[in-house]
Amino acid sequence: MTTTTYPERVRVAPASNAVASDTWWLTGRKLRALSRQPAVLAMGVIQPVIWLFLFGEMFRKVIDIPGFGYQGSYLAYLIPGIVAMNAMSSNMWAGMAMIEEIDRGTLNRFLVTPASRLAIMNASVAEQAVSTTVQTLIIVLLGYAGGAHYPGGALGIAILVLASIEVGVLWGALSNMTGMLLRAREAVIGVYTFFMLPLMFLSTAFIQPGFLPGWMQAIASRNPLNWEVQIGRSALSANPDWSAVAVRCGGLLVLALIAVAISVRTFRSYAKNV
């Protein structure tokens, strides 16, 4: 191996842009990996899509129950629920990637550089946002192919995507935190199993709220996953209730920000004592 003469010592960008530029480079790494394995993204939506078409077919007649309404299509009714389910379930595996990076030593490699700690977490959030967007759009397209219509148009779909990002980031952050704190894949799976189905069924994802028993309605109205379902369903309809959409979007945003803040704190304390 030959020696090289070094150029003069590297000048370093000031700390204020460090967060932005480090976020950019670290997000680039994640997105490059994602773009090289589009199959992984597609595989992620398989399960929700099976739910969409199986449930859509199995219960197609529920639309005829007086009072159900909704464009006369149960498939169209299901779409916001399936989008919510996908946003939650696919991001609940974020902790697995976190554990992988810890075990492989990649995280420590970043931690011994001057890279911004916040940027390392930002990259994870940005990746979740991008992958959730792509998956939501896949579900919307498949739903359309299956005969669903979106009277809310492009704006409605954009709002649906936004809400799915919020839910994705919320659960991605919580999953990352679980991975960092417990460093066990079983724990990440445990969180998934514990929350996924109860939150799905204690919502209006599958059935109009009026058909739920009172106690379920009470829980559903406080269930953030249900907020996303309601946001999507309203935004995709012909006459969205914008004020309700805004309130629920705001609620999800607050929860997502809290979850990210907690996971950043957890990460900072993790990074001090690896």
Next chain:
Amino acid sequence: MQSPPAGASPRIPGAAPSRATPPSRAAALATGAIEARGLVKTYPGPGKTRVRALDGLTLGVAKGAIFALVGPNGAGKTTTVKILTTLARPDEGTAAVEGIDVIAAPAQARRAIGVVAQRSGADPAATGRENLILQAHLYGMPTRAARQRADELLDRFQLSEAAGRFVRTYSGGMQRRLDVALGLVHQPRVLFLDEPTTGLDPESRAAMWDEITTLATADQVTVLLTTHYLDEADRLAGRVAIVDRGRVVAEGDPAQLKRDLGVDSLDEVYLRHAGRRYSDATRLAEVAGR
């Protein structure tokens, strides 16, 4: 024959470095490339107990030196490296690299040090070049400089041909060379190598040894390495510290250490100081022979 010292005995007189205790913390931080004093680190153990990973470890490394830390598994080598590389904080003690207090000013210290950890850390789903360019960006290099630096290092570590391949397709030796290249992206003045040759074939080991020597001589980088291979420590390091139960139990240049005990291999020195089972066996043999 000298009786083998117990595990946590104080340092052998004569093998201890001749540095006098500095008058103040500031002075302690000003000398040498690496200065660690009285490092204590405990981790939660079973029940309410705490395991002492480091128990007052002290070491100093001169600028431009190759310094080897050897010792049994769990002796505290990796914990020491983690503290010196800002990945962990000691419960007690001081540590400085290039005069920078790693506990008080970790961000500053990170610019002065390069780290090659035990576990690779390279991203297997990215190419060798991408790994290097990202690393350069994280040290604040603009894109053009980052690319140039990546190419220089790929060339230096004979990875140019494999530069565009995913790291998961690399052989063990190639991966280790990439790890070292990643640690050198920002031209650190001090390089930490945690078990750099573990798992390498003899040829790759020899190449790594050459590279480490070149770094210290031609590039004047201070190198602190940990290893299980005493021939490696003997061959490469100007000074060796034997760590056992969280303390340095012997330190000196390899020839001196061997002379002190009248033995001809560093393995022997190591076993005398840190080989508990060996110590018991020799003690028994001595008793039996009496």
